[in-house]
Amino acid sequence: MVSSLSVRTKKEYLVITIKGTYDYWECLHYPVKILKECQKRNRNRALVDLRTLHTGEVSLIELFFLGEKIAHILGNKIILALVWKKDSHSDFLADVATNRAARLSIFDTVKGAESWLLRSC
Numbered sequence: 001m002v003s004s005l006s007v008r009t010k011k012e013y014l015v016i017t018i019k020g021t022y023d024y025w026e027c028l029h030y031p032v033k034i035l036k037e038c039q040k041r042n043r044n045r046a047l048v049d050l051r052t053l054h055t056g057e058v059s060l061i062e063l064f065f066l067g068e069k070i071a072h073i074l075g076n077k078i079i080l081a082l083v084w085k086k087d088s089h090s091d092f093l094a095d096v097a098t099n100r101a102a103r104l105s106i107f108d109t110v111k112g113a114e115s116w117l118l119r120s121c
Helices: 030-040 060-074 088-098 110-119
Strands: 003-009 014-021 045-049 079-083 103-107
Touching: 003 030, 014 030, 030 045, 030 060, 045 110, 060 088, 060 103, 079 110, 088 103, 103 110
Parallel strands: 014 045, 045 079, 079 103
Antiparallel strands: 003 014
């Protein structure tokens, strides 16, 4: 494992922090882990903090398949706010996921992500 996941429960949502080094094959498993953590703690919203995950340059094809995986696993069951670098690559990931009915948005601050999560139904 080159990255790790930790979970904190807040009143309305989960805070999931992923840190370490990005590995595509490992990240493909995170949507299932996020879903299980949400179900276990009876939450339908999650803030995923990726600021301490060292990603380097992630290819568009990897972002495409990650977006598809997020949509397939989480769909409209979990509202997901990602705190990550906000750029065209992250926007592409969000577009892929939301075009497949996922409820996902990407932010560059925790405050923005929290605000969106609390407003989302």
